[in-house]
Amino acid sequence: MRTLFLSGKAFIQEKYYIVKNHQATIVDIARTLNLSKSTVSRALTGHPNVKAGTREKVLEMAAQMDYQRNQLAISLLTNRTQTVGIIVPEFLSFFFPKVIIGAQNVLAEAGYNVVICHSNESYETEVANTKALLASRVDGLLVSHTKETRNFDHFRVFERKGIPVVFFNRIVEELGGSKVAVDDYGGAFRAVGHLIQTGKRRIAHLAGPDSIQNSRNRLNGYLDALRRYDIPVDPALIISYDLTLDKANIYVNHLLNLPQPPDALFAINDPTAIEALKVIKSRGLRIPQDVAVVGFSDDPVSALIEPGLTTVAQPVDEIGRQAAALLLKQLAADDERPEAETVVLETRLIVRGSTV
């Protein structure tokens, strides 16, 4: 009995062993209702040229059979998967999850699914991720690259194939494609300016790796703020590190052990700044009197700890929303790709107990 409902292959298999896990297809529905697959297809996709009664019968049978359209077949045919890939280097801090949620909201609205890849700050994994996304034929890509990534050829492949890529947060100047960044330079400039205005003069900077543009921009903001107030730059106070927290611990201790230790620290991000606060407290120094600390990105934790962390806030989910919007703009045009755009979002300083 049941065999009547099943499409070719399953029908044959039924004779030899019990059919398991057969996913109903439009052919199965067509067979049971004595219709052609064309008609069933039309009924299911809402095409107007189907008799009302027929459509009803089809929909009913589809529900009864747990029919679920096979997106693979459709994508193969249409050459569009309605899927966007997102590659992020980590998602344990609040930052990337929040960006992803922002992007996902905008993309879901437009009928796109999202595949999230976690490169885990590994170049190799990132390359593997792009291969996998290429194989699964994503329509577009949102990327924040790893700190190890210095060669961007794996992204150029997308360019060549006409698959739009939008970079966010960690962007790549030398590559085409739309970009979403925040005003890292301005944020850093204001943060360091604030420290100077509270009377600090020996301001250290725990910088991020040179491979990430944010790091370079924040470093420039730091340098220009010092110059602006005629404070000499001491290279001993600038340490670039790889963002792993145990290293942060070591470097903060190193700075505090200097013959002329810093009276303030501007950290590349909030996790680093929080680690610094721990070290400073554990050494019995007062915050901010002995050492003031500023972070970057306003992690929710920063408001919870004692003292609260002064930090440069950025509109995190807006980064995701903007990146998604730029990608959709690229995807919408089916003839010529519109020109790539770069969006720079504002940052603002949030002053808390770690500086005043």
Add this chain to the structure above:
Amino acid sequence: MRTLFLSGKAFIQEKYYIVKNHQATIVDIARTLNLSKSTVSRALTGHPNVKAGTREKVLEMAAQMDYQRNQLAISLLTNRTQTVGIIVPEFLSFFFPKVIIGAQNVLAEAGYNVVICHSNESYETEVANTKALLASRVDGLLVSHTKETRNFDHFRVFERKGIPVVFFNRIVEELGGSKVAVDDYGGAFRAVGHLIQTGKRRIAHLAGPDSIQNSRNRLNGYLDALRRYDIPVDPALIISYDLTLDKANIYVNHLLNLPQPPDALFAINDPTAIEALKVIKSRGLRIPQDVAVVGFSDDPVSALIEPGLTTVAQPVDEIGRQAAALLLKQLAADDERPEAETVVLETRLIVRGSTV
């Protein structure tokens, strides 16, 4: 010239408008090398029956053309996508991201890709997620359901289609499929026992919604601990809420306003407990002398705040790893699905300043 390289459709299109974004196929490679698609396919998949020279030529041409296999076509044919879906209710707290990373590591090892869906604690979104994953033909599913989910029919569809589902963290007793949970009952029992041993007698419990099994188990642990020490249960001290933090704020204030306020609070999770600490501090009460607080799940923030939060730790990424492992076990068997398993992981109490 270029047209010679292109497969059928593209070839025709070339005559009318410029071909853009054509993704090279094995047919394109076959054409340029004067081979059949069968031979090219064999060369690329590493089938032994290909002459060494031919294989080399094919691989070289594939690289030159940026060839990337079309996983859609393969999946359509083989009826396996090598993709696993993960549905989580949120990922702003550290918990779910960490579970996902654990699961992803295990799954990637086994050659599976991962599609992450964010149901955002919305039943509707969760149902939509399952539909999308069904349409994209995931081979298996890892789920932690929303707090709104009371009807589980959308998961039963997977069962009927023979697609294995593994529930983690928020599990569903009444459904088949493997499950990964932690010892919520024992953790809660020990947490409340600890409060009692530090001399507390009026212990409140901010519980989670009844729809989530963890909430029920932790509540039972709380109740049994009180009974064990012959402390009367006061229903006024048990408040079940929907896990939104502004509500937590209101309920903690409500509890502290009672004629006989509690001298301790056991919270369903760490974010709730941290919110409680804020309220208690803002009212000028001493922690833990006036009110002690215990959370659940050892959020990294809990170690950073003042005072440190006593909490029940659970092996978060192990939850993900175990869930992935159970799913792989189901996926490995291509004949009969092995019996579903349930793994319960240990919890352990971490004592910090919020209780001693």
Add this chain to the structure above:
DNA sequence: AATCATTTTGGGAATGTTCCCAAAAATTTG
């Protein structure tokens, strides 16, 4: 040199869907 065995290659079906075009059925018009 002819036969046999082995290696290498090619042709075609199948996967599930959409869409075009033609055929059939139903409806309207003269």
Add this chain to the structure above:
DNA sequence: CAAATTTTTGGGAACATTCCCAAAATGATT
């Protein structure tokens, strides 16, 4: 009531790949 028109349905190609089976090429053995 036949012709013309509209609505509804069916058949088949196409998407990119794998795999089976047959055909061709090569190598080994007599």
